[in-house]
């Protein structure tokens with residue numbers, strides 16, 4: 175890929191790349207798989223795949239395709255199913271086997287299948303929920319499901335047994351992926367559907383049992399879609415059938431056990447082969463309902479590129495295991511914010527009613543200093559008490575939540591964050607107290623200066639008044655003397 179993606183290639187490298195691409199195309203045409211998603215690096219070598227598909231288009235000319243992918247939990251028999259269905263030789267084994275995703279070209283016999291396309295592209299994927307990968311599995315699974323669902327015209331959802339309870343979180347990933355596809359491709363009106371294959375079902379003939387399983391699956395799917403749509407803020411999606419074409423009576427199948435007897439000495443059961451053949455016919459029938467058979471090799475390359483770009487850009491939702499987890503996290507965040515805002519409001523009230531009041535009633539600098547020390551102590555005690563109460567409430571929220579096991583993973587992080595936030599709130603409140611104290615000190619100082627000035631003005635005014643009065647009296651005496659003298663004259 176490094177050579178293919180470099181911009182300026184020497185003639186020697188050009189020849190080398192060309193022969194590499196020719197070999198890759200020949201291998202693909204001879205039934206070897208092309209790695210779509212690198213299972214080790216969890217990434218798509220997009221330039222390499224693009225170049226291989228271009229070379230393929232050059233080699234086979236204008237050929238049309240339909241894409242079938244498979245998804246399911248680890249070791250649920252996905253690769254075995256594809257091998258049996260399309261005569262492939264994908265590696266199969268107990269434990270974690272397929273890594274990443276692989277595509278394989280299957281030549282289509284137009285007369286036999288009734289499908290007017292040249293190839294069926296089969297995509298095998300790594301098992302979801304690999305226990306070996308632990309916590310890091312979430313993003314990987316979501317990306318894988320989005321790629322598998324996004325690329326395929328028909329996605330086979332492989333389920334071990336008839337119960338869907340064990341794979342409800344896998345369903346959520348897939349439903350979310352379908353929903354995203356619907357949002358992204360709404361304008362293009364792409365046909366997409368999926369098929370649920372229940373493997374290893376003993377009582378395949380028990381109609382009542384299988385009907386119950388179908389009803390339960392539809393109910394689970396509808397509920398999952400509703401939650402996912404709410405999460406994405408989409409109002410017009412309520413049921414699974416609002417996202418893709420799906421008919422439970424046709425799109426849910428049950429397969430017998432692969433083995434007749436107990437491995438390792440068991441033979442492959444003819445019932446399994448028969449059921450797989452019927453499933454294949456069903457897939458072909460579903461594909462026959464499609465209106466658009468114009469997907470070319472280069473269109474597929476564009477699909478892969480667009481999807482991988484979207485997956486790389488979308489980093490938030492993919493960080494969560496499923497829709498329920500995303501919703502639960504948002505709820506936890508909301509609760510945390512509510513508790514924090516309440517604590518901040520209480521602290522603000524304390525600051526105004528207690529801290530600021532006490533400081534503002536101080537009349538001299540000494541008292542002010544002592545009051546600040548005292549207020550700081552009281553503030554620490556107040557926030558310690560209220561912080562503890564909030565912490566208890568937060569812990570109770572985690573312990574008594576209906577999905578306590580799901581949200582438990584954030585308990586430690588949130589309680590530690592609350593402790594940190596209480597510390598920050600203490601520092602901020604102390605800064606506010608110090609500001610109030612400073613304002614009050616300036617007030618006291620300016621009040622003192624004002625009083626001094628007033629006193630000075632008063633003293634000067636008094637002095638002046640007395641002087642004027644004295645002067646006035648002497649003027650009066652002189653006037654009286656003059657008046658007396660004139661009367662004598």
Ligand SMILES: Nc1nc2c(ncn2[C@@H]2O[C@H](COP(=O)(O)OP(=O)(O)OP(=O)(O)O)[C@@H](O)[C@H]2O)c(=O)[nH]1
Nearest residue numbers: 248249250251252253254266267270271272301432
């Ligand atoms: N009992 C039983 N075993 C099966 C069935 N289908 C497949 N297996 C066995 O289960 C094991 C795993 O099968 P795979 O086809 O590799 O399963 P997978 O889902 O592709 O596994 P990963 O690629 O690791 O996710 C193999 O040993 C198969 O022989 C089935 O219907 N019943």
Ligand SMILES: [Mg+2]
Nearest residue numbers: 252253271272
């Ligand atoms: Mg496999």
